[in-house]
Amino acid sequence: MASPGKAEAPAAKALIIVENNSVPFDRRVWREALALQEAGWHVSVICPKSPQDDRLVFNDSAAGDYEVLEGIHIYRFPIRFAEHGIVAFLREYTMALWASIRLSRRVLREQGFDVLQVCNPPDIFFPLGAYYRRKGKGFIFDHHDLFPESVEYRYKGASGRLMYRLAVMFERWTFRTANVVVSTNESYKEIAVRRGHVAPEQVFVVRNGPELAFVEEVVPDLSLKDVRPYLVCYLGVMGVEDGLEQMMQAIRYVVHDLGRSDIQFVLMGDGRQRYHALERVTEWALEDQVVLPGRVPDRDVQRYLSTADVCLSPDPYTPLNNVSTMNKIIEYMAFGKPIVSFDLKEARVSAGEAAVYIPCGDERGFGDAIVQLLDDPQRREQMGQLGRQRVLTKLAWDHQKQKLCAAYEAALKPAGS
Numbered sequence: 055m056a057s058p059g060k061a062e063a064p065a066a067k068a069l070i071i072v073e074n075n076s077v078p079f080d081r082r083v084w085r086e087a088l089a090l091q092e093a094g095w096h097v098s099v100i101c102p103k104s105p106q107d108d109r110l111v112f113n114d115s116a117a118g119d120y121e122v123l124e125g126i127h128i129y130r131f132p133i134r135f136a137e138h139g140i141v142a143f144l145r146e147y148t149m150a151l152w153a154s155i156r157l158s159r160r161v162l163r164e165q166g167f168d169v170l171q172v173c174n175p176p177d178i179f180f181p182l183g184a185y186y187r188r189k190g191k192g193f194i195f196d197h198h199d200l201f202p203e204s205v206e207y208r209y210k211g212a213s214g215r216l217m218y219r220l221a222v223m224f225e226r227w228t229f230r231t232a233n234v235v236v237s238t239n240e241s242y243k244e245i246a247v248r249r250g251h252v253a254p255e256q257v258f259v260v261r262n263g264p265e266l267a268f269v270e271e272v273v274p275d276l277s278l279k280d281v282r283p284y285l286v287c288y289l290g291v292m293g294v295e296d297g298l299e300q301m302m303q304a305i306r307y308v309v310h311d312l313g314r315s316d317i318q319f320v321l322m323g324d325g326r327q328r329y330h331a332l333e334r335v336t337e338w339a340l341e342d343q344v345v346l347p348g349r350v351p352d353r354d355v356q357r358y359l360s361t362a363d364v365c366l367s368p369d370p371y372t373p374l375n376n377v378s379t380m381n382k383i384i385e386y387m388a389f390g391k392p393i394v395s396f397d398l399k400e401a402r403v404s405a406g407e408a409a410v411y412i413p414c415g416d417e418r419g420f421g422d423a424i425v426q427l428l429d430d431p432q433r434r435e436q437m438g439q440l441g442r443q444r445v446l447t448k449l450a451w452d453h454q455k456q457k458l459c460a461a462y463e464a465a466l467k468p469a470g471s
Contacts, residue, residue: 072173169194310338
């Protein structure tokens with residue numbers, strides 16, 4: 055109890071900006087917001103409006119939309135995500151930066167904030183960080199992806215080289231502007247120190263992981279298998295870098311070349327490649343065994359992953375994927391499911407013995423691994439138990455959020471330089 059006549063100290067306030075996804079659909083950002091709130095912070099978020107935000111009356115103005123969800127103040131802005139082309143992406147990023155500038159001023163006026171956290175991709179928010187640091191605010195760079203490597207993978211030719219040089223410059227300026235960096239794994243921390251010249255003590259590793267409450271065991275729902283013996287699941291983003299084409303090739307091989315009609319495939323998630331995958335389902339006559347329901351609610355994710363026999367992580371080798379922690383791998387492990395993955399450095403760090411690793415690009419080998427696991431229930435059980443135990447004891451969000459709060463406390467100290 056506070057001393058008589060002495061007012062309690064006001065709660066510290068945080069503003070989080072994310073450009074490439076809406077909350078609460080961005081699982082990491084939403085967990086961060088709730089963890090900070092639980093620690094006593096007043097939290098606001100700026101993000102784009104998602105098609106799933108249909109409960110809001112959206113006025114398509116630069117002022118955006120506002121709501122309070124579970125105590126988090128959310129400010130959304132309209133945006134048209136670029137499908138392809140450098141001009142389209144530059145337009146998207148310019149609109150996002152301008153909207154974030156306008157909304158950050160609104161948040162400062164209506165809610166206030168002591169620490170600004172920006173999440174990439176893209177690495178475009180360093181001007182905001184520099185501006186607010188001059189006003190005495192802390193600035194955290196939450197390093198989700200390697201933006202230069204992502205640009206290098208997507209764009210080729212002279213325009214691609216120009217975009218890559220810009221991305222490298224933007225990343226460098228973002229690292230230099232932030233007074234604290236939050237990395238998703240040790241590989242990213244190494245990049246922040248080596249490439250970003252950030253002092254090691256200013257880099258905090260906060261891994262992605264589900265809440266323990268979310269991964270409580272759910273009774274399997276056998277109806278999800280559509281009367282087949284086996285269910286194989288994918289959960290995640292469906293972008294160019296996520297291996298949807300390779301996964302569809304592997305499924306085609308399993309169904310048509312190996313003749314496995316006893317497997318139901320459910321591929322959950324959304325993104326720019328989902329419609330291409332739907333076209334493949336029709337083109338390759340996979341409609342009877344492959345379902346792409348889009349983005350599904352958490353309760354359905356729990357049902358599917360609790361029922362699945364094998365889960366898939368088809369991310370191909372890229373310099374970005376090789377050192378990135380894939381959220382889906384951790385969630386598969388949390389539900390005690392064995393995984394088939396292409397052989398990437400951070401996939402091995404995350405999953406350990408809970409996954410089978412296939413040489414990158416070997417789609418038939420990926421399909422063979424699915425079938426071999428399905429035909430070996432004892433091995434599936436052993437791998438699943440190893441993965442779940444690793445999550446429960448080390449990787450779950452409950453073990454990570456204390457590190458996030460420590461990063462925020464560090465961001466408050468040197469603010470204003």
